[in-house]
Every structure is written in C-alpha cells, then in structure tokens.
Amino acid sequence: MTRSVLGWGRRPETPAADHASRGVDEAFADFYRAEAPGLATFLLYLGARSNDVPDLVQETMFAASRAWQDITNRRAWLRRVASREFGRLLSRVEPRAVGVSRTALMVDEAAFEHWEQTNEVLRQLRELPARQRQVMAWTYDGFSPSEIAVELGITREAVRSNLLKARKALTYLSEQGGV
Template sequence: MSDQEPLETKAPAPPSAPFRESSGEEEAFAAFYRSFLPTLVGFLIWQGAGASLAADLAQESMIKAWRGWSTIRSPRAWVRRVSSRELVRHYSRVEEDPVNPVPDGANANALISRPQELAEWENGQEILGLLESLPPRQRQVLAWSVDGYSPSEIAEELGIDPATVRANLMKARHSVASRMKARGEEE
C-alpha cells in the first residue's frame, strides 16, 4: 500500500439490542409481567392515581424493568419504587386540573381485562375516598404497608428514615380511623 492510496474505512456497526443469554430471561420477565402488573396498577391507585394514569405508569415501569431485567435483584420492589417515583413526578408537573375531566371508566382499559376485577376495584372506592385527603407521603407509605412491606423495608426503598415511615403510617391510620368513625356516626 502506498502513501497515495486511500485507507479503507468501515462504517460503524449499528447499535445492537442488549444481549440476552437465553429465552429463560424473557420467559421469567413475561411471567413476572403477567402476574404482577395488576398488583402494580392497584398499588398506584392506592397512592391516589386514577386507573388510567396508574395503568400508564405501571406499563412504563415495566418497560424500564425489561430494559434492565438482568440487573434487577428484587423486581417487585424495584417496579414499585420506579412507578411510585414516576407518580410523584407526574403530580409535580401538573399545574391545574382540566375543566372537564374524563372519567376513569370512559375508555376500556386493556390492563383491567376481567369485569369482576373492575367490580372489586369499584367496591374499594369508599376507602380510596378516605385516603384521598391524606398527604401524599402518608398515602405512599400506607400503600407500601398494605402491599406487605415493613417500615424498615419501606424506608430503605424510599430513601427515608424508618422513624419517619412509622410516624407517617401512624398518622395515616389514625386519620383514616377517625374519618371512618365520623362516617359511621353520620349514618
């Protein structure tokens, strides 16, 4: 090759998708997705999200989980944490309510496929009404607690002090109990 001949260059290879060792990972994620998605949607609803928003945030969290599936050690806690943070971000971006809000049941939601699940969800609306007046942090720790996490586990997942979690749980439970008692006396 002489100094006058042009050097051959190759075009860079296009970026490839992350390498997956086996379809076992895909099957494991698919099973996790199918079994846990309804639970995740419910978890977000307990924190105050409407059904449509909860379904969207759950779906986005599952996409993020798939992208990092091989590195996630506790997928249930991981997607709860990610979706919970996304819900907080969503609320921080909202500046005002729409003039004519669209009711949650206006469009059929593919993530709530069985009508009996929807009926059960509707039966839980009374308790959601009680929870609606709680501050966001109290709703958040209560949702984690209802899903079976201890105060120390919740504190670790949310990056706050366990004493703060216990205090918020106590305040939330006391507030809900007081409201339930007041409703019972009114009827």
C-alpha cells in the same frame, strides 16, 4: 437464523445464546403477569387516577425490561420507579378526581359493593398527606416498615410515625364516612 434480504431481522445467534435469551424473556413475561396487577393497585393507593394507571404500569414495566438483569429486589424496584413516574405525572397534570371507574362488566352485587368499598378507601387515602399516603401504599402492598424505610430513604421511626398518623386519620375518616 439469518438476516432478511434487506438486512432486517434478527442477527445470527448461537443456539445457546438464543435459548438463554428466550429464558430471560419468559422470566420477564412471568414476572410481568404476576406483578402488573399488584403494581396497578399500588398506584391507585398512591393516588393515581384509574385511567393513568395502565400507562404508568407500562412505563414502569418497560423500564424493568431494559434493566432486568441489573435489578436485585424487583418487586420493590417496580414500586420505587412507579412512584417516581407518578410523581412526574403529577407535576405535569392538574389535579382531578381519582377513583376506579365502574364498568358495565361489573354486574353482580358483590362486585359493585367491592367497587364502592375500593372507591371509598381511595377517597380516604386522598385525604392523607402525601408521605402518609405513600407509606400506606407500601404497607398495603405487603412491605415492612424496615423495607419501606430503605426504599423511601427515611428512618424506620419516620415510617412508623407516618403509619400511626395515617391509621388514626383513616379511622377518623371511616367513622365520619360510615365505612
């Protein structure tokens, strides 16, 4: 491929380099499609507002695209970076209500019930101390206590202790709230 008359456009590449670049782009696109919804859910579990989640996912995925070749455990890396981005957002923004907004697209009863349950879970998670909420978000996302300990830089015992406390608190909140 040649440059345009003004010098803009892609620089000439060898067919092999162009093919390799396309393979990386396709791999990242597949990763993005597979991981973005789960990352959004993870951020909601952490306490992010639904209107902040798309921006947080985009910022995190953009960072992933820049570091793509250097990331080893990509799923955990995404959550670690998203957690940091969310922490930065919290330090800049005053606290507001968190939840998933009901849209006009949710017309059937099952979707509405799921929306209500999701909002109740998010409300209960907001009641937890930050570390317990963080450990629960990683747990809901399928990470083991050992993996969580490594990612958060705390001991497995601290993870398990926070899980136990969070589960007790959520059970209590569930009994009080009727969910």
